Amino acid sequence: MAHRPEVLFVCVHNAGRSQMAAALLAHHALGRVAVRSAGSEPGERVNPAAAAALAEWGLDITAAVPTRLATDDVEAADVVVTMGCGDT
Template identity: 85%
Template sequence: MAKTPEVLFVCVHNAGRSQMAAALLQHYGLGRVAVRSAGSEPAEKVNPAAAQALAEWGLDITAEVPTKLTYDDVEASDVVITMGCGDTCPVFPGKRYLDWKLDDPAGQSVEAVRPIRDEIDRRVRQLVHELFD
């Protein structure tokens, strides 16, 4: 049996971009991928505009809790996707690293977050194809 791929999404606050990406990958991955997210400086709660933008698609991230990035998170992952965490993400040999340059939804309205959500969705769908095709 093939190993289940493990994907880690990392952004600064683990409240918007990485939470949306993790929820979308869990949705599209259909249980075939282990997904986690973390932040270099986690916020206290998930960004309400990000949660609202995903709720429009029937996905609920309101119960998620922003988590501090650890070396163990990175070490356990096959693919590490950074979204503006800068140099704080540790690098381990043999990992696949992707840097998704995306606007930060912090402090933005849901109208401003929708295009960010849509771009994350496009990239997550592409990632699913790369992982399983």
């Protein structure tokens, strides 16, 4: 594949659902997809409940940092997935 597709997961705080979705896709895509996540109003840290849920499956998102969504992020992505939590 010449172009590695890029997927962007978006939610308000980028601390739970979007971080979990990004981690799951990155895990299952095995490097075939570039995965990012961002939020319109990023939180201070990843939600501990989200980290604990993924830890049950052997995935560690404790080092992830919520990121502010930028227009460039959306334009660079091939697919943007909103998590349905009021993101803007």
